Amino acid sequence: MALQGSTTELAKDSTVKVTEQLNRILASKAFRQADRLKRFLTFIVEETIAGRGERLKEFVVGVEVFGKPESFDPRNDPIVRVQARRLRAQLARYYREEGPDGELLIELPKGGYAPIFKPLKSAPVRRTISPTLVSRNTAVVLPFADHSAGGDQEYFCRGLSEEIIHTLAGTDSIRLVAWNEGAAAGTPLAMKEAAERLNVALIVTGSVRKAGSDARITINLVDAASGCYLWSGTIDRTLDNIFEVQEEVARTVAEQLKRELAGGTQSRNVRRPMENMAAYNLYLQGRYHVNQRTEEGLRKAVEFFEKATVENGQYAQAYSGLSDAYGLLGHYGVLAPAEVWTKAASNAAWAVLQDENSAEAHTSLAHVKSTQDWDWLGSEREFQRALALDPRYSTAHHWYAMSCLTPLGRLDQACEEMMLAHALDPISSIIGRDLARIHYYKQDYEAALEQCDHTIELNPHFSPAYWILGLVQEQRGEFDESAAAFQRAIQLSPRSPLMQAALGRTFALSGKKGEALRILRELYDLAEKRYVSPFELASIHFAMEQADEGFRWLAKAFQDRCFELISLRVDPRWGALRGNPRFHKLFDQLGLP
Numbered sequence: 001m002a003l004q005g006s007t008t009e010l011a012k013d014s015t016v017k018v019t020e021q022l023n024r025i026l027a028s029k030a031f032r033q034a035d036r037l038k039r040f041l042t043f044i045v046e047e048t049i050a051g052r053g054e055r056l057k058e059f060v061v062g063v064e065v066f067g068k069p070e071s072f073d074p075r076n077d078p079i080v081r082v083q084a085r086r087l088r089a090q091l092a093r094y095y096r097e098e099g100p101d102g103e104l105l106i107e108l109p110k111g112g113y114a115p116i117f118k119p120l121k122s123a124p125v126r127r128t129i130s131p132t133l134v135s136r137n138t139a140v141v142l143p144f145a146d147h148s149a150g151g152d153q154e155y156f157c158r159g160l161s162e163e164i165i166h167t168l169a170g171t172d173s174i175r176l177v178a179w180n181e182g183a184a185a186g187t188p189l190a191m192k193e194a195a196e197r198l199n200v201a202l203i204v205t206g207s208v209r210k211a212g213s214d215a216r217i218t219i220n221l222v223d224a225a226s227g228c229y230l231w232s233g234t235i236d237r238t239l240d241n242i243f244e245v246q247e248e249v250a251r252t253v254a255e256q257l258k259r260e261l262a263g264g265t266q267s268r269n270v271r272r273p274m275e276n277m278a279a280y281n282l283y284l285q286g287r288y289h290v291n292q293r294t295e296e297g298l299r300k301a302v303e304f305f306e307k308a309t310v311e312n313g314q315y316a317q318a319y320s321g322l323s324d325a326y327g328l329l330g331h332y333g334v335l336a337p338a339e340v341w342t343k344a345a346s347n348a349a350w351a352v353l354q355d356e357n358s359a360e361a362h363t364s365l366a367h368v369k370s371t372q373d374w375d376w377l378g379s380e381r382e383f384q385r386a387l388a389l390d391p392r393y394s395t396a397h398h399w400y401a402m403s404c405l406t407p408l409g410r411l412d413q414a415c416e417e418m419m420l421a422h423a424l425d426p427i428s429s430i431i432g433r434d435l436a437r438i439h440y441y442k443q444d445y446e447a448a449l450e451q452c453d454h455t456i457e458l459n460p461h462f463s464p465a466y467w468i469l470g471l472v473q474e475q476r477g478e479f480d481e482s483a484a485a486f487q488r489a490i491q492l493s494p495r496s497p498l499m500q501a502a503l504g505r506t507f508a509l510s511g512k513k514g515e516a517l518r519i520l521r522e523l524y525d526l527a528e529k530r531y532v533s534p535f536e537l538a539s540i541h542f543a544m545e546q547a548d549e550g551f552r553w554l555a556k557a558f559q560d561r562c563f564e565l566i567s568l569r570v571d572p573r574w575g576a577l578r579g580n581p582r583f584h585k586l587f588d589q590l591g592l593p
Contacts, residue, residue: 015049017103017104018045018104018117019049021104021106022042025091025094025099025106026041028094028099029097029098030098034086034090036065037087037090040083041106041115043061044056044114044115045115048115053114054114057113058081058113059072061113062077062080066080066083075484076484076487078481078484078488081481082453082469085450085453086453088108089450091107099120103120105117137174137175137201137202138175138177138200139174139176139177139201139202139257140178142161142203142204144158144161144205144206144208145206145208146207147207147208148210148211149211150210156208156210156215157208159242160208160250163247163249164204167247167250167253167254168253171254171257171258177200200224201223202222203220204220205222206220210239213238214236214237214238214239215236215237215245216234216235216236217235217236217249218232218234219232219233219235219249219253221256221260223392230260230391231256231260235252276312276315279308279309282308282311282318286300286302286305286308286318287321289304289325290324290325291429291430293430293464294463295329295332295493295496298332299329301321301325302322302325304321305318305319308321316352317358317361319347319350319354320360320361322343322347323343323345323347323364323367324344324364324367326340326347327344327367327371330563332496333497333498333531333532333533334531336560337372337563347364348364348365349365352365357389358389359386359387359393359396360386360393362382362383363386363396366380366381366382366383366385366386366396366399369382371403374561374566374589374590376408376591376593379403380400380404383399383400387400394421394424394428394431397417397418397421397424398418398421401413401418401421401434401438402418402434402438403566406441407566407569407592408593409570409592411438411441411442414438415438418438429455429464432451432454432455432458433455433465435451436448436455436468436469440475441570441571443572445472445476448468448472449469452465452468452469452472463488463492463493463496463499464489466492467498467502470486470489470502470503470506471502474506479506479509479510483507486499489502490503497526500523501519501523501536501537501539502536502539504516504519504520504540505539505543505573506543507519508540508544516540516543516544520537520540520544523536523540524537533564534556534560535553535565537553538550539573541553542577551582551586554583554586565590569587
């Protein structure tokens with residue numbers, strides 16, 4: 001079958017095959033809810049079939065498919081490029097998940113908008129990068145380990161596992177997944193394999209130690225996603241009646257699992273102030289505004305959290321929220337870091353004092369330790385404590401990745417934590433943005449662009465997503481597209497020095513020094529009225545090849561302990577400076593190993 005996309009009209013039999021394949025794709029799960037992508041694909045396929053592939057330019061697609069006016073300028077509006085990347089990713093998903101047995105591949109090559117058609121055998125196979133978060137009630141029972149000195153209790157361990165399976169299989173609230181008896185068990189690798197291969201949320205495991213006629217049976221309940229122990233218990237018994245002991249262990253496991261499923265995160269976390277619904281509602285509103293990551297939203301969040309503490313002076317989560325909001329006001333350059341340090345730190349510490357078992361409180365304290373104190377060991381301890389208390393708290397996974405693992409250079413682990421955070425809260429715009437940011441730090445720009453597109457599709461008014469999109473395109477040398485992304489971010493957040501500085505840097509790198517200088521002057525003028533992060537000023541000066549000024553402002557950024565500094569090790573923007581002794585002298589202040 002000789003098929004290709006071209007400017008000439010395809011043969012009639014080829015046209016029929018292409019049309020049939022197009023209809024299968026449009027009806028697939030991958031495209032069922034993607035109306036814009038269906039319009040995009042239909043248009044470019046039909047135009048190519050009709051021999052009009054040469055007219056498939058960015059302007060034409062913007063007007064014909066996306067309803068743009070005749071004044072549409074692709075240099076300032078990247079919608080077609082963004083949707084083309086999404087279409088490529090969605091086609092890859094279709095052929096990976098639904099269409100591997102078909103005959104025909106429809107592919108959109110990079111750099112153009114005319115599709116090509118070819119036999120499916122040449123289609124690339126890609127693995128998904130996103131984890132699947134399974135239902136909380138899905139569990140697997142691993143074989144118990146025999147830790148007896150004689151190693152002669154395998155029969156008893158096997159019986160324990162079988163009795164637990166028998167008991168749990170009769171419990172309606174628990175979905176039990178079978179374990180492959182040929183696989184290894186009892187190691188961290190085995191637990192990871194159980195989580196990923198079997199798609200389970202909870203793992204039951206344990207061991208047996210025997211001395212004489214006495215045995216100690218240890219039972220562990222592990223959260224498969226994070227690897228954290230949710231519960232551990234021991235039972236000491238004589239083995240006069242092994243059936244009775246095995247039944248007792250199985251009942252204990254079943255009861256603990258039921259408590260875990262009934263209580264969820266609340267059984268390990270802060271007590272919800274249900275007796276004071278006013279405080280709780282104020283807290284929820286504060287969290288909503290924090291997640292917007294805008295200047296107005298962060299200021300409103302402070303107001304709501306403060307009102308919640310007035311309603312309930314012992315409400316740990318409200319103090320945690322205050323710490324987070326104040327910290328982010330500094331991180332986003334709304335207030336000088338020195339203005340928020342004390343408030344962020346004191347509220348985090350007070351939250352932990354109010355409730356030592358609050359995952360939110362320990363997460364806030366961990367965030368302060370990393371972003372303000374540069375105490376990496378202390379930060380990681382607090383994050384791990386938070387995750388042990390509540391493995392399903394998405395912000396703990398999110399901030400552990402971004403403010404602890406990323407500065408330490410542990411990007412693969414950071415990516416795993418971010419994907420887990422994204423799976424726990426798939427509609428969070430800021431988590432989606434920061435997942436793209438991790439891919440950017442790993443210099444996997446295709447994955448970063450794909451995640452940017454997904455985040456923008458979910459929330460097209462979220463300016464931070466356009467910021468990371470601009471950074472990725474800048475690294476790819478796509479300066480017009482980068483500038484367009486930053487300009488869109490500025491439209492959505494007109495008062496943000498972060499967005500303005502990013503645009504100025506791109507102008508400088510693309511040779512538009514006059515435009516870069518104009519933005520730099522505007523930021524200097526703005527700094528007379530409000531705080532402007534010296535980190536942003538340094539980034540423009542370096543892009544303009546003004547090293548002395550760049551280092552002067554970078555030194556000021558270290559003096560201010562600006563939030564952005566913690567990513568210096570991995571941010572590609574700073575790669576050219578990492579061999580400079582002046583850079584190393586400043587970088588050493590971070591205390592990173």
